[in-house]
Amino acid sequence: MNLNEKFIKKFSDDISFNTRLSNYSWFNLGGPAEYFYKPKNKEQLIEFLKEIKKDKLKITILGAGSNTLIRDKGVKGVVIKLGSNFSKINLIDNQTIEAGAAVLDRKISTFAKENEIGNFEFLSCIPGSIGGAVIMNSGCYGYDVSKILVSINVIDISECKEKTIKLKEIDFFYRGTNLPTNFIITSAKLRGVKELKQNIEKKLNIFISKKKKSQPSQIKTCGSTFKNFTNEKKAWQLIKETGCDKFKEGDAFISEKHCNFFVNNGNANSSDIEKLINKVKKTINDKTGINLELEIKIIGE
Numbered sequence: 001m002n003l004n005e006k007f008i009k010k011f012s013d014d015i016s017f018n019t020r021l022s023n024y025s026w027f028n029l030g031g032p033a034e035y036f037y038k039p040k041n042k043e044q045l046i047e048f049l050k051e052i053k054k055d056k057l058k059i060t061i062l063g064a065g066s067n068t069l070i071r072d073k074g075v076k077g078v079v080i081k082l083g084s085n086f087s088k089i090n091l092i093d094n095q096t097i098e099a100g101a102a103v104l105d106r107k108i109s110t111f112a113k114e115n116e117i118g119n120f121e122f123l124s125c126i127p128g129s130i131g132g133a134v135i136m137n138s139g140c141y142g143y144d145v146s147k148i149l150v151s152i153n154v155i156d157i158s159e160c161k162e163k164t165i166k167l168k169e170i171d172f173f174y175r176g177t178n179l180p181t182n183f184i185i186t187s188a189k190l191r192g193v194k195e196l197k198q199n200i201e202k203k204l205n206i207f208i209s210k211k212k213k214s215q216p217s218q219i220k221t222c223g224s225t226f227k228n229f230t231n232e233k234k235a236w237q238l239i240k241e242t243g244c245d246k247f248k249e250g251d252a253f254i255s256e257k258h259c260n261f262f263v264n265n266g267n268a269n270s271s272d273i274e275k276l277i278n279k280v281k282k283t284i285n286d287k288t289g290i291n292l293e294l295e296i297k298i299i300g301e
Helices: 003-011 042-055 105-114 121-125 130-136 197-214 235-241 270-288
Strands: 015-020 032-037 059-061 068-070 075-080 089-093 096-100 149-156 161-166 183-191 220-224 252-254 261-264 297-299
Touching: 003 015, 003 042, 042 149, 042 161, 042 183, 068 270, 089 105, 096 105, 105 121, 105 130, 105 197, 121 197, 130 183, 161 183, 235 270, 252 270, 261 270
Parallel strands: 032 075, 059 075, 068 297
Antiparallel strands: 015 032, 089 096, 096 183, 149 161, 149 183, 220 261, 252 261
16 A cells, blocks of 8 residues: 555545645745645644654644745655644633644634733734744734743654643744744644733734734735844844845845835746845845844745
8 A cells, every 4th residue: 555545545535745835825826735734633634644754744834824935846755744633723711821732813812802812912913823923933013922921732653652841941032043943833822911901902903903004914925034133132223234135036026115014026937036036135134244044935846
């Protein structure tokens, strides 16, 4: 029995082959996944991990695709995307929420508002899902995930076991954590503060208004491309000061509204975006000596 036949026999409803990944990226770009797997639940995911461990296939976790550039030749091995059972959200107590890793950040913000829990407002401006937000320590307007996290549940790929990791066990830093790459986050427990709904709505409206004024919308982009160099030296300032904001490659260009947002203008391919990224990075390094780090992830061949 070959690998495809084995997968069809054991996981036929949830696995597909040579699946287009452009449908799962906000850039709307990328080649196919060799194997694409959407587990129904944690038990099935653990069973699948045990099975593919024997075959030593490379594993790539794909979240909401809001900060991921998938290369044109696609991704070898297995791409795992958590399904709808990982999109549940529950109230634990009057200040605490538990959300599946695939729950969108803005949905958590809305849920918190409806339950009069404050400090979640910033999530309304964060694209993507909470699993990715934890890994990246996503944030804006003075808030980030580390300030609301209690714990996460993960599946350790190397051991094929579920674990609970508490806040104190995680080192958070600007747009990152020390979480190992062999963890698949399945859920997060988050805690805010009790607040009146009208106060939460006021704060939400301020954040959303700021975002609309400063960031492009309704276009094919994956948010901020580079991490800020420092609080005083933002990535967009370096792009503008060095004249990189006028660069383009094929049908990939830089947003006029916010020059840290790189855009697929409709007919770009992933290599256009990557060439544009590399051109900007090199120009800034040549002119300023600053080596900007990517905020988006680039995966694939």
